[in-house]
Amino acid sequence: MPSEKVLLEILNNRFTGIVEEMGYVIHRASFTVFVKETWDFDSALLTPEGEVFCYPRNIGVTNMLGIDMGPAVRCIDHLEPGDVIVTNDPHTTRGMCTHLPDIMLFKPLFFGGKLVCFAWCFVHSSDVGGLVPGSIAPTAYDRYQEGLTIPPTKLVKAGKLNDELLRIILANCRIPEQNWGDMKALLAALNIAERRIGQVVAQYGAESVESGIRGLMNYGEHRAREILRGIPDGEYRFADYIEVDFVTKYFVRINVRVVVEQGNLLLDFTGTDTQMRAAMNLPTYGRPNQWVVLGIVNFLRTSDRALPVNRGILRSVKVHIPEGTLLNPAPFVATGVRHTTGYRVSDAVLGALSQAAPERIPAAGAGQVAIVLYSHLDSRTGGYSVNVLQPMQGGCGGRPTKDGIDGVNFSAGSLRNVPTESIELEAPIVVNRYMLADKAAAGRYRGGSGVIFEFQSLAPNAIVTARGMDRFKLRPYGRKGAHPGSLGETLVNPGTAQETNIGKIDILKLNPGDVVRITAPGGAGYGDPLDRDPAMVLTDIENGFVSEVEAADVYGVSVANGRVDAAATKVLRERLTNHPSTEEFVFGPERMEYETRLPHAIQDLVAELLAAYPAATRQFLRDRLYARIEADAKLRSQPAAEIRRGLFALLEEAMAQGKSAMAAE
């Protein structure tokens, strides 16, 4: 028998092989196109307590490492060999499921009468009923509009399929055959896992496997703590926003305080805005949810390329998330589009952490992905025909040692795009342009440039939707004196008299001949542009990302006849250094302006005061307060205690109005 540390690596390799095999089984056997195209499925092995001890590296959605299955397991009274449990319920699983389309299955694996571990997997179902086909509507405001909820229930009991449950599930969705096909793929993956774990147990013995699993979790914990101990102790604060324009004109703030103490992390989200009457809520139940810790996971994995991929690495992470906020909403709010929120939580957490480890974390990238869908009336079938035109992501943030990646960012980096030739064959459109924006946020290491996609619609009654657009009003933040990223934008009929800037696309109706140009945000830069290597500036000029004027004005680089003029550059840079930009974070004019009207201190105060009111009323109250504060510069300039008194009075007034209105009704 090999030594313990060697066995650990051997078992980790075997388990990795098994979870990845599960992933490929799901990919092959699943039915829905969405599953196959976007890899929106996943697999894992979990301890009897419900912690992930092995997670795939090369297949699946890649953001579920942090799931905690404990609450779901505790929903089941008695587990026996051959059971398979199904659930998609955020409430009873305490946020293991975060929106209803994620149908999760898990199976207890017994050997010699003893529960050794669980196998788990899920697919994102293309429909689980609800308001709209696909079950995800940004404007949904409660969970009942988002489809069928399945609390943890045995789909298979001791090897026997629960037909009655299955009939209920399938009767409540628009694509029952496809969903059943996908669930069968999940069942196949669970069975493979059972067989393979059985082989490992046969080879090494159940006891060694069990102690190996514990050893792996401890190993992960230990490696993570080591990395975190390398970060200076302290408190690091940051805030970022999502734009939920279709229900409120005020940005929705995600506020975080990261406390680092001797290898332990606390993520405190106090001050985060209230839950929304829209599908952007992230149901964490105040626990270290997979979406909340995603930034930390990626940071740890970046820091140690050989890190064991298990939830042990998160044992050193604690969270505090106040109830009634966007990140810990009351039960039964809508959560369909929680990924937009999740990306921004990462931006905020990494923004805070980067103050502690500036050399290891990039500036903000586009932080969004919008799936552009085009539907038109199919004259032959009379129905609507729907095509994915392009997933629009935008660029990465500049990095402490290198430029940001152009056109793609880490939030949705596993998605593939669609060839233009394929789009033109499938949909009645002509693509005029699909290329990088000819600009990039300046910095010692520049931001990744955004992407432009422009097409002309040819069909009558065409409709374009693009859920997930963000960073259209507030830029990705730059780091250490670099420029912030660029904003997203949608123009209809650009360059004509009818040109309109429509912002984010909700439902865009097009006439034949209309042209739409969508620009995805560009990532922010990292470091002072004056420190950029002049040769890299020259390359950017040659490649069309920087003009000679910008080179001189922003980078202080003088270029003549295709060469850097070193002497002139020196002079330019000395002159520009008189106005050094040493800002740690550069947010751009839009956010600066917003925060003059609604300073952080006021937002903090409002969040604090609102905590005393029922969660469901807070968005309404917040917007009322913000409207009054905005309009009243005098209020803002008062001493803190005065402001508090004033705001409290406003709140009481708003509540009283509401009560009397209800009484009158």
Place this chain on the structure above:
Amino acid sequence: MPSYRMGIDIGGTFTDFSLLEEGTGRIRVLKTPSNPAEPEKAVFDGISRIFSEYAVRPDEIRYFIHGTTLAVNTVIQRSGAKTAFLVTKGFRDILNIGRHRIPDVFNFFTELPRPLVPRSLVFEIPERCSATGRIVRPVDREAVRAAAADMLAKGVQAIAVCFLHSYRNDENEQAARALLEADVPGLYVSLSSEIWPQMREYERGLVAVMNAHVGQKMKTYFSGLAKGVRGLGIGAHILSTKSNGGVMHVHEAGERPVDTLLSGPAAGVIGASFVGAAIGLRNLVTFDMGGTSADVAVIEGEPRYSTENTVGDFPVIMPAIDVTSIGAGGGSIAWTDSNGVLKVGPMSAGAKPGPACYGLGGIQATVTDAYVCLGIVDPKRFLGGAIDIKPELAEKSVAAIGKILGLDALESSESILRVATSQMYAALVPLLARKGISYDDFALLPFGGAGPTHGFLLAREVGIRRVVVPLHPGVLCAAGSLAADIRRDFIRTIHTTMQSDTESSVVTTMRNGLEALSREGRAWLDLQGMEFLDQRVSWSADIRYLGQSFDLTVSLDAGVLADATGAVLRRRFNEVYEQVYGYKDEAAPLEILDVRATAVGVTLKPKIESVAMRGDGKRGEATPGRRRVFLDGRYWDAQVYDRDALPSGARFKGPAIVEQYDTTTLIPHGFAVTVDRFGNLIGEAQDAI
């Protein structure tokens, strides 16, 4: 007069020769050091050595096949021509955007592959062809001329052209070429519509860019090679191996060097399938373990092909034998992380400095050092004694690891092998699942310098019960190419939809397309000027259910297309789909994307030498001795056999070691080996493994 076939495989470290005597099937092998600066010199020197050592005359060489990694290395090192790229206006960043996916989303510092053509050398040309193949806008001549002038000023040496929808109508690409040839004569020009006319602008454009990037260099190399070989008096056809497992004439290789990119790994798999066919084994997992990596491929009667291969970081969509890397090679380095957990690779000691035991300056322990410490490899007989192994250095390197692990040198060595093997498990098992293979009835066929050393260990870990070690595992690439056919793939994108009602027009379109490709293929075979045992053109089509974006290549015969209603075609697709994905959708309309044809000129297959029954076949007949080998936590007294002296029909049980010029085979306890009549070692697990 005897006649011979000569196969040559130029690798990074060695140039391998195999000489097959056609009458007897006897193969002789030679390994010489490669000459990276002038690769053809190693070839000429080796040929001369073979002539003198084996008393072979140039006119006795009837068949001359050559494989090289020159093109693939040129792409990986980006050391080819300064290349420009002409694209449709509005699509400047085809190469920069690619297919979007970030290779490693868990690493904030990950990199996308740097394009072979910088954005500054991409020229947008106003021109347009519609999705139906109609020229909406002819090429803007002034724009091309301006681009040409700019290229001249910038010192461009080669040009690739990829316009939208040129797979359907190449008029604008041809027009651009004519203009370029007038303005910048003599530059190597590759048109995407000519190299591989398949829909998907990034992948098609990339193929043209790679071809242009390596083109001039390869053309020069191949013509120099041909001249030199002729100069040595060899009059046979001079053939080059291809990624698709076939061969072509070297003059064509100069025009389409992109076809050789993946030829190295492909030739070995062809050799393996030839061995498998000879002994009646249809289902094989091949395992090619060399110095830096271990590669696997699947053979089910025929090798599996894939259109999703990669070269360096770039996708290559032309059909190639599907070979995937699963981990460590003999030179992979063992190390421990800060928690004292043992890891192997991905860093490799390569050929220089090589494993610690080479004594060339390497100090870190490698997989090969572990073999030496455990007694698996005989220091005096490694690679026929070509490299002088210093066991004390191997031990020293492993002891350093052992100190951290708290294990002695033997235990540490074994731990290195176990970790390396479990890593291969972690890659191989999911890989087979991805291909939809349950491997219960598959045999493992190891080759390469370290394949036979590690093959049984891998088989045992994964649960494969049979292992076949071919007679010349170290030179299977060179030998495999001797069995290859003349082969070329053709494609045409037709993109048409077949609703559930009968639509004879779809079948007609397909048949017309395929017949046109067949004519092209036959004409190409005729051009080769060779005698074939048989000529055939096989057909297939890329089909999917409407709305999906992953398609399956379905092989077709005239019978399937004889049914004009398309019902037979639909049934055939449903069958294949169900086989792959486990269900089918009989009502769904089909989308036919491409039709494909493969033209094959079947060459005379070499005979395989039968190993004579030498002696009485008793154990111990071919025995240089016994050796203590440490495995599974204890010493074993292993019998050591000399491969060259092992008679067919010999039987023995593990633990045993078989030594030969080009490799060492380790057979652990629990396996029984029979030597078959071709000299292959057939290992069978004796009980549950």
